[in-house]
Amino acid sequence: MNSSNNNNNNNNKNNRFSKILLLTQLFKQRKWILSIILFTVFSFIMNRRAIIKRVYKLSFLPNALKLFIEQNLLSFQDYDSSSSPRCSSLVTPGATNSPLSFSPPLLGEQKNNASLFISKEDLLNNNNNNNSNNNNNDIIVVPRVPLNQLFKKKICISTIGTIFEKKINYDQITDKKVSEFIFKESEKDILVKLAKEADLYLITMVENEQEEKQVDQLLSEFGIYNSGLNKNKSLFCSTSQGKGHISRHLEVILHIDDDISVLQMLKPFVKYLVLIGSITTTTSTTSSSTTTTPTTTRNSESDKQRISSTLSISNYFYYSA
Known part of the structure; x- marks a missing residue:
């Protein structure tokens, strides 16, 4: 009985050793695949911002996914308005001739060539004279x-x-x-x-x-x-x-x-x-x-x-x- 038990234990050890040896051989033979995977993951981590920006610019990307990228993955500093429109600016709710009705940008987005600060009097005057080109050039309407x-x-x-x-x-x-x-x-x-x-x-x-x-x-x-x-x-x-x-x-x-x-x-x-x-x-x-x-x-x-x-x-x- 003791000899049979010893034989079983030896067989189990041999089986485990053979499995480990097989895995080691597979790893040695396929280590280039693992290296490629690790390199790809590392490259994505290092360049994730550029990759996300490229994905965002895809024309066939659904608006819902674009909106998710805007709000959670793409920072305001990374956004380039010349290459792709904001999702929130694709629809203009209740568009009228009022200066307060326009395609709304993302939260906090502003034009860089105009002052963001306007007084109450200036905004009211702009509302009363919305046909004046000078006022429109000098005063930026606060985005909604x-x-x-x-x-x-x-x-x-x-x-x-x-x-x-x-x-x-x-x-x-x-x-x-x-x-x-x-x-x-x-x-x-x-x-x-x-x-x-x-x-x-x-x-x-x-x-x-x-x-x-x-x-x-x-x-x-x-x-x-x-x-x-x-x-x-x-x-x-x-x-x-x-x-x-x-x-x-x-x-x-x-x-x-x-x-x-x-x-x-x-x-x-x-x-x-x-x-x-x-x-x-x-x-x-x-x-x-x-x-x-x-x-x-x-x-x-x-x-x-x-x-x-x-x-x-x-x-x-x-x-x-």
């Missing part, structure tokens, strides 16, 4: 962005000056400062859609808990919470620097604010930045004071490639079913 480009993406909105107006009154008897938040009803529809489509965060600068309660009450009354906004994503801070730190920590793809100093702070960290209102003046707010300072031409020139300007959130986005 389709909401489906923001599906499940993190975006952050600083609420004061964008969806809330904050009024400060003083009690005549006690001379105590009383703050009042007013919801901009014109922004309700777009805010509801953003809450449904995107991973939306709201940041509100407040000075006390009473102001926090006012904000929560307004968001509840106007149905923003019911439309999909998580109450835990309505955040509060006391300074403009706090807004910047929160947005940076959240790692958002888009930050919307009425304070250009916050947008300048976020330039190295947030891909798309939108200023609500006029570029000619900026508001810098702390927990104790509010100041308005002019923006220099030098700062405007350095920021215009990164920061878009628009009158309101509803003017920046459009919804396509």
Whole structure:
């Protein structure tokens, strides 16, 4: 019995050894195939950006796949508009003669030969004189962005000056400062859609808990919470620097604010930045004071490639079913 067991063990060992030997021989005979595979994989990793750009330019590529490449694989810096049109510019929703109706580029895409910063007065004048070639050459209309480009993406909105107006009154008897938040009803529809489509965060600068309660009450009354906004994503801070730190920590793809100093702070960290209102003046707010300072031409020139300007959130986005 012992001898038979030993024979079986020896046979098993021989079988395993023969299998290993066979695999070794196959590897030696076919190692050039493995080398080619490894070289191909390494080449793809090193040149993946160029390969993706070539694939994107294929004329027979479906628009859905092109849109996926635009949003997830192809960076804005790599895109060459002269070789292939943006998928989002293939369809012009509701085209009219209005200067706000045009083929929308991808989020944050702008023309390099025109200023991105326009004041409210300039944009209104451009709307009233849309037949003037001089105005069209000097002022770029803020591009509208389709909401489906923001599906499940993190975006952050600083609420004061964008969806809330904050009024400060003083009690005549006690001379105590009383703050009042007013919801901009014109922004309700777009805010509801953003809450449904995107991973939306709201940041509100407040000075006390009473102001926090006012904000929560307004968001509840106007149905923003019911439309999909998580109450835990309505955040509060006391300074403009706090807004910047929160947005940076959240790692958002888009930050919307009425304070250009916050947008300048976020330039190295947030891909798309939108200023609500006029570029000619900026508001810098702390927990104790509010100041308005002019923006220099030098700062405007350095920021215009990164920061878009628009009158309101509803003017920046459009919804396509």
